[in-house]
Amino acid sequence: MRPVASLLTLRTITAFVTAVCLALLGAPSAALANHIQASLLAEKPAASGETVTLALLMQPEKGWHGYWSNPGDAGFGLSLDWTLPAGAKAEAPEFPVPQTLLLSGLMNHVYEHDYAVLVPLTLPKEAKPGTTLPIAAKARWLACTDQICVPEEADLQGTVTVGTAGTADTRFAAWRAALPAPLDRAGTFAFTGKALRIAIPFPASARIGQPHFFVASEGLADYAAPQKFYRQGDTLIAELGRAKGPSAEQPTTLSGVLALGGDAGGIALVARAGPVPDGGTPVGGAAAAGFSLATLLTAILGALAGGLVLNVMPCVFPILSLKALALARGNSHQAHVEGMAYTAGVMLACMALGGVMLALRAAGEEVGWAFQLQEPWVVALLVLLATAITANFAGLYEMPGLSFESARAPASSGAKGAFGTGLLAAFVATPCTGPFMAAAVGAALVLPWWAALSVFAALGLGLGLPFLAIGFVPALRRLLPKPGGWMERFRRAMAVPMGLTLLALFWLAWRLGGDTFGLLAVVLAVALVGALTLVRRDQRGGRRPLAGTLAALALTGAAVVLLPRTVSATASTGEAGLLDAQPFSEAALAQARKAGKPVFAYFTADWCLSCKVNESVAIERETTRDAFRKAGVVVLVGDWTRRDPAITRFLTAQGAAGVPLYLWYPAGGGEPRQLPQVLTPDLLARLPAGN
Template identity: 70%
Template sequence: MAFLRHLFAFLAACWLALAGLPAAAQLAQGPAHIRATLLAERPARPGETVTLAVLMQPDKGWHGYWTNPGDAGLPISLEWTLPSGVSAGPLAFPVPQTLLVQGLMNHVYEHDYAVLVPLTVPKDAKPGSALPISAKANWLACTEAICVPESATLQGTVTVGSGAADARFDSWRAALPAPLDRQGTFTASPTGWRIAMPFPASAAIGEPHFFIAGEGIADYAKPQAFSRVGDTLVIELARAAFPAPEAPLAISGVLSLGTGGKGEALGGITFTARPGPVPAGGTPLGKGAAPAPFSATTLVLAILGALAGGLILNVMPCVFPILSLKAMALARSGSDHAKAEGVAYTAGVMLACMGLGAAMLALRAAGTQVGWAFQLQDPGVVALLLLLAVAITANFAGLYELPGLSIESGSGTAKSGWVGAFGTGLLAAFVATPCTGPFMAAAVGAALVLPAWAAMAVFAALGFGLALPFLLLGFVPALRRLLPRPGAWMERFRRAMAVPMGLTVLALCWLAWRLGGPVYAAGAIALAVLVVVLLIAIGRSQRQGLGSARWAMPGGILLAALALAATPRLATAGPGEVEAGLLDAKPFSEAALAEARAQGKPVFAYFTADWCLSCKVNENVAIERETTRDAFRKAGVVVLVGDWTRRDPKITSFLSQQGAAGVPLYLWYPAKAPAPQKLPQVLSADFMAGLPAKG
């Protein structure tokens, strides 16, 4: 087939030259019908890998080709000219389209597309220098009638250092097929091949097509058949007209999932299948077949898990001080006020959880690789959270009075009480999201494959669980009577609660430094100092009986706007540095995982973030321990760590493949096992030390 494809391209060019010589000369001398541009995502530190993009922009009616172009065509090829020590990796193509022309099946792109290439900068590269990158590119540009060989010398530079990333790379990376870490199986049939691919029964699929990577295996133009057997998708391909002389040892390719009910692209999955059993029967998928109905049991379990996770979040250090002071204030309220505040607080919590969930689902539907707690990967949001935490700490310390968090709020009007409770609910839910990992991973992971309405029910259950204790206090007088009697101790308790909130402020300062670098952290801390000055002035006005100063509200809005809009400009882009630690961990990448697996070594891969409290607890208590280090060294375990502090579409995509919407995630790959074991999200030192012995 490779010979036939090259022959076709040669004949197409000859046909053009002979049948339309004037036109051919005009095309060859005129502008290219597919314009190619070489771009770098961002600057790169010494020893770091940065992504390059070859942006291909076809004219209307023209198309380029996938790595296996099908029955005809040629993909882009690159001949690199790179500085010493710089190396380029393999080309990564987005999910292609099918184009059937006179019985020939083509795997093409009829729109703008980007081919991504990893580029590694040498460790001895001088910061501030510019590395010249050049590539001789050749490709075939075609319409349904003619083909024209085109070429260009693409040039660009990669600056050694740090800087902002090109936002377009997120969408280009999202267009790549997601790798499936589990292998499929295939077997020969009388007419071709049957391939079994792991695929959840609840996952959406539109009009699928399997783009096979190997040649001489399948007939590209023959119809493909798909059927579901539980959590397995069975693909049936016709045998190639001119088959390869030997049966394949593996069949790999990209499964395009087609489009959803609203016309949105569902993306694709790349996987490899090896000889093995393929289940018979199943439910056929016809053209435009709807996704298989999700299990009601899955939805119920996800809702119950979210409810339980929300309840546990109430004891987290970011939430407990807020909840406890609201409870004290509620104890002083009358029955009517208590009910109103309970409902308002619940509404605020549920609205925040559902809003964050809806934003995550919308961004994922638009092709952006995000997960739960995605807002904490945004420097502007972290700066705003820092200001909020400073404001709450100042309130607890008695610098000023905030009606929503005041223990005297029960004496106010019903309107001020429920407005403050609603705002407190919004705040509590927003700051609680980093702590949801160990309690919500399964529930939020299930939400990613559920219909939108069912996913929103899961997020609503999370909010209801978080708000339930306060709601019960509002509606059950007997529970309120169990609270300590009001007295002078309440003011001392409020001052004491300033300590955990102050520690939260310090943690957010550290996170700001890790997320955006020292300049960004300094800018956020400077705004926090201005907030303290503003709140001291407000408190002075309140103690003089003047209420809040007129400029308090616009001043607060201005500082919040600066936190959201200005401080992100100070942040340095790119992934944070991964500390090797006791386990000598290396940064996670699918290439590093594949390399370790190919060497037959056991692998422990864990995914963490600096804003994830439970992640840090597990690392200090169980992972970064001498007993774990000694056991892992003895067994030759390779440790890979995926740092999700900053937004990383590759890690997000991998998490999604594992059914996880966030961190922490712990995977154990035994040396000879085909699939990983998903470990508990609460670890112990003894469990980790004994892990290699379990195989």
């Protein structure tokens, strides 16, 4: 029971008196203009027996607010009375992360902006395809300002089309992003004399701003009491005031939402009665912003190492090697200038890419590192770019700033060409996500924006460091082979790794967009080769390559505009793996853990090179398959090739900004273990024995 003193507040009394007056006047509140407009929407059509998501879109007028499921010290949450077709079933509503509103010493859990309450609806199994099912709900809620509350209601009507044809409402992605991310591990809680203490599994590197814990059950916490938070390794400890008044029977489980502060969203969790550690570092000041010098330095060093590794990837090494050889042929002053210009271009590109990712996340988008590779038009641009670079290396035409005009004369593009090459190298490096990068970028997401940008700058510095060193250290330039005719042959040899990168991009285009998308990507690439042939003809004739350049630009525009229109709703799939993995979902993970089975969950993408190496080296192996079968391991794979908000939310909850991510859940419900990003051949085969 909620304490009487909390219930009989001025706001509650005002709402009661208002409702009585409206009843006496014979005018129900629904007849008046609601201050919170409500509407009922379905995300998309659904097949018989499948589940579709409904949204109750609540739009408060300026100065008004609605309430979370547990409204706090005052107010009332949303109630729904459904009228559904026979056989249909509506699940419990899912609320976005709420806000706190403290008025006259009373803590309220509210929404002062538009918000959507999502409700999963399972359609009847006997529903006929092509029919339209009517959905209705009687909704009641309390709308309040800082001075007055009004009980409101609405008879909401909607429909759901039975079938698979139709497009999804794009607003649902943002509404899902506002929901708290489910935590896959249970916490513990305990009552002390005057406090409710909750231990929450929370990675030490994960972002935390100004947190607040919203308890779902009433009568357990003093909502207005200041909350304290402490960090102890990978555990976040929340200390809340106990509810005043007579002690209620203590529950065995507790659920709630941890709001992380700022634009970081929140986490939904369930805690069981159990021990809660003492001590810890208070969360506040710099820690409240998710910042610590140790975290920043670790992330910078990881990003620097990740950038260095990128230099040996097949999509970057040819560019770096050719520019290094060209630089070795110039004078000392030119070497300094070009080295700095190249590095500046790389760092600027990495910072721009990281800044866009941070801005999209701040706007509520479910994105992570390499998010651009989940966009078909970006893959189309990369296909054409890799085609142009491969053709250049093969000698089909000359690309300013990257090619050798002859085997004897040095390239003379200067600082401007070196800067552009740096931008190019960073852009073509995006398909080659390598080791150390995911951890570094994940750490960047827990830092303030200015610190996060320094991590992305370190990534660019690592990528540009070899070229910078060659430019500033004459001894390194002297180690390079002397110029000669062999350099032109070397350039043509570098067309091989770039060609392999191009083939990988063709494969990615097919996997990402389907057969038609992949075929058109090949056609446009062939057409681009024809346009570049025109460029070379004009270059050899001493003329400006206007016709070929315009044709290449037209093909690039066509790729951006036309190719995304051919993307298949269902991506192409490869052959089933040795482990017979199931698609990852929170429900599948919970079901396997409830059955007490060990679980190996891995998250991958077709554009992630380190993911594919790990799969070849450690995952798709007969020894791993045999060990997993013997132990009854459930294998779940989260394919992040295409944008998937559910997987993105799960990655974020694990403190990861991207893939790869490998998790091992031991049998019997033990604590999960995050595996290293670089897997050794026998690592997975040994895991079941550790149970």
